[in-house]
Amino acid sequence: xxxxxxxxxxxxxxxxxxxxxxxxxxxxxxxxxxxxxxxxxxxxxxxxxxxxxxxxxxxxxxxxxxxxxxxxxxxxxxxxxxxxxxxxxxxxxxxxxxxxxxxxxxxxxxxxxxxxxxxxxxxxxxxxxxxxxxxxxxxxxxxxxxxxxxxxxxxxxxxxxxxxxxxxxxxxxxxxxxxxxxxxxxxxxxxxxxxxxxxxxxxxxxxxxxxxxxxxxxxxxxxxxxxxxxxxxxxxxxxxxxxxxxxxxxxxxxxxxxxxxxxxxxxxxxxxxxxxxxxxxxxxxxxxxxxxxxxxxxxxxxxxxxxxxxxxxxxxxxxxxxxxxxxxxxxxxxxxxxxxxxxxxxxxxxxxxxxxxxxxxxxxxxxxxxxxxxxxxxxxxxxxxxxxxxxxxxxxxxxxxxxxxxxxxxxxxxxxxxxxxxxxxxxxxxxxxxxxxxxxxxxxxxxxxxxxxxxxxxxxxxxxxxxxxxxxxxxxxxxxxxxxxxxxxxxxxxxxxxxxxxxxxxxxxxxxxxxxxxxxxxxxxxxxxxxxxxxxxxxxxxxxxxxxxxxxx
RNA sequence: GGUCCCGUGGUCAAGUGGUUAAGACACCGCCCUUUCACGGCGGUAUCAUGGGUUCGAAUCCCGUCGGGAUCACCA
Numbered sequence: 001x002x003x004x005x006x007x008x009x010x011x012x013x014x015x016x017x018x019x020x021x022x023x024x025x026x027x028x029x030x031x032x033x034x035x036x037x038x039x040x041x042x043x044x045x046x047x048x049x050x051x052x053x054x055x056x057x058x059x060x061x062x063x064x065x066x067x068x069x070x071x072x073x074x075x076x077x078x079x080x081x082x083x084x085x086x087x088x089x090x091x092x093x094x095x096x097x098x099x100x101x102x103x104x105x106x107x108x109x110x111x112x113x114x115x116x117x118x119x120x121x122x123x124x125x126x127x128x129x130x131x132x133x134x135x136x137x138x139x140x141x142x143x144x145x146x147x148x149x150x151x152x153x154x155x156x157x158x159x160x161x162x163x164x165x166x167x168x169x170x171x172x173x174x175x176x177x178x179x180x181x182x183x184x185x186x187x188x189x190x191x192x193x194x195x196x197x198x199x200x201x202x203x204x205x206x207x208x209x210x211x212x213x214x215x216x217x218x219x220x221x222x223x224x225x226x227x228x229x230x231x232x233x234x235x236x237x238x239x240x241x242x243x244x245x246x247x248x249x250x251x252x253x254x255x256x257x258x259x260x261x262x263x264x265x266x267x268x269x270x271x272x273x274x275x276x277x278x279x280x281x282x283x284x285x286x287x288x289x290x291x292x293x294x295x296x297x298x299x300x301x302x303x304x305x306x307x308x309x310x311x312x313x314x315x316x317x318x319x320x321x322x323x324x325x326x327x328x329x330x331x332x333x334x335x336x337x338x339x340x341x342x343x344x345x346x347x348x349x350x351x352x353x354x355x356x357x358x359x360x361x362x363x364x365x366x367x368x369x370x371x372x373x374x375x376x377x378x379x380x381x382x383x384x385x386x387x388x389x390x391x392x393x394x395x396x397x398x399x400x401x402x403x404x405x406x407x408x409x410x411x412x413x414x415x416x417x418x419x420x421x422x423x424x425x426x427x428x429x430x431x432x433x434x435x436x437x438x439x440x441x442x443x444x445x446x447x448x449x450x451x452x453x454x455x456x457x458x459x460x461x462x463x464x465x466x467x468x469x470x471x472x473x474x475x476x477x478x479x480x481x482x483x484x485x486x487x488x489x490x491x492x493x494x495x496x497x498x499x500x501x502x503x504x505x506x507x508x509x510x511x512x513x514x515x516x517x518x519x520x521x522x523x524x525x526x527x528x529x530x531x532x533x534x535x536x537x538x539x540x541x542x543x544x545x546x547x548x549x550x551x552x553x
Numbered sequence: 554g555g556u557c558c559c560g561u562g563g564u565c566a567a568g569u570g571g572u573u574a575a576g577a578c579a580c581c582g583c584c585c586u587u588u589c590a591c592g593g594c595g596g597u598a599u600c601a602u603g604g605g606u607u608c609g610a611a612u613c614c615c616g617u618c619g620g621g622a623u624c625a626c627c628a
Contacts (some may be wrong), residue, residue: 037605072620144626193626224625229626257622257623282621282622291621292620329566332577355560356621360565363578366579487587493587495587496587510587524589528613531588
């Protein structure tokens with residue numbers, strides 16, 4: 001076979017690879033600086049696994065003084081979602097992570113290694129494809145069966161039944177020049193396949209920055225390098241792009257581990273030095289059957305990063321949670337440095353765990369509520385407002401109309417040394433403070449109050465008596481002593497030790513007494529300091545609320 | 554099924570031959586607070602399993618089991 005003739009036949013106009021090698025020179029970076037990238041496909045959302053990788057990328061670039069760039073892997077037209085080009089980028093931006101180079105959210109490209117969309121790099125891939133044909137390392141394949149996804153799945157099903165894996169040497173690798181020429185004359189489309197050197201049982205040694213040296217089965221499949229539409233699949237495209245863009249380390253999920261040998265053989269065929277790889281653990285969830293599985297957009301809302309935006313979980317909390325998943329010593333660092341920005345944390349790629357963590361909403365919300373508890377009332381206000389502007393317009397309007405009132409509500413029990421931790425996410429503000437924002441009197445029915453029916457009579461007495469002694473002008477001390485006096489009058493214990501000794505002698509203790517008042521005013525057993533609530537509401541509204549419950553009972 | 558990866562409490566995990574096996578979340582209890590919280594203190598609970606090697610193993614080796622990932626002209 002005359003490979004030169006074949007290469008010219010297949011790719012008559014392709015540039016020589018030297019053109020690209022010269023066009024994209026080495027980067028001028030200080031030693032040790034890493035070049036990393038996030039390279040998602042335009043599927044319309046950003047998966048938490050991608051985000052995990054982006055955090056790692058971001059940290060690596062930051063700690064080494066390197067470059068973090070964004071490349072769009074839009075080589076699969078079938079899966080592509082219209083207008084999704086910038087979704088991942090914008091979501092990333094929402095979380096405060098902006099790449100230094102590549103595609104930018106405003107649609108422009110920044111950097112000298114573009115284009116940063118794979119669909120615009122076809123000419124480049126063609127050059128490398130031609131090089132491989134020229135060297136006899138790749139061949140055209142005219143089989144249509146592999147292009148049919150349905151058939152592929154069927155074939156795979158069959159393969160799963162067999163005892164061992166099938167090493168796939170493609171029949172087209174033996175086509176003669178004349179046969180190829182004839183098929184091309186018939187206008188038949190071809191895919192380019194790698195002429196694999198692998199034999200069943202061969203091993204390759206690869207080095208993963210986190211996992212160390214790994215022995216993997218060598219690739220022996222004649223994998224597709226360029227699809228019959230002229231677009232290369234991930235395997236071929238990423239090797240070339242990462243080479244040309246001077247990537248030093250690829251960070252990707254460990255679901256890529258088993259196809260890694262294919263990529264390694266592509267490097268070898270292309271005569272390129274293999275760059276560093278890190279295969280990160282896969283964030284998982286417990287499935288219906290109680291088993292772990294990779295978190296997925298289809299079943300798990302948490303897989304999509306927009307979920308956190310929609311829930312109003314502070315982006316810092318999400319970043320810190322994910323960062324902690326990647327480097328679990330982060331949490332110790334955080335405890336020792338409560339005031340520092342998480343960006344100051346020194347990230348260590350080699351401390352990334354190897355086993356797949358289960359996604360833990362509890363933990364995330366714990367980080368979140370601690371974070372929110374440290375914000376000022378004004379900060380909470382602006383966060384809640386910007387959340388509401390996007391997801392609850394009516395509430396946003398209310399917040400804007402009653403700004404000062406809202407801030408005073410958010411400020412309850414916030415300014416002390418140990419603020420309350422009621423809010424886990426900004427979306428909860430409306431519900432948590434519903435008794436301050438909503439038309440409380442109009443809305444409440446007896447079943448909305450957190451009160452046992454067996455306590456109705458007792459509650460009625462407390463509420464109806466209390467409304468007579470309430471005075472908004474009282475200071476906190478007076479306010480409380482009135483409560484005590486009234487409680488005692490109605491048979492409640494004012495000495496808690498006494499009460500604990502002989503509970504049957506009392507209607508309850510002061511806590512129980514207060515609970516009825518609290519429920520009347522807020523509907524709930526759990527609410528911030530009553531005194532403050534009453535002073536914000538004022539005499540008139542408070543009394544109306546007490547009367548409302550009294551009448552319902 | 555083949556292959557690879559992983560296996561310390563319910564969850565995230567520290568740990569690299571000698572530790573009472575850290576810490577965090579969750580759960581439970583107590584204390585503080587004569588309201589709600591916040592906070593403080595404490596508790597339950599873990600080295601998947603069987604063999605080695607060793608004076609000594611969560612840690613090293615082998616087997617077993619369990620879980621995961623992957624096996625496309627998808628990424």
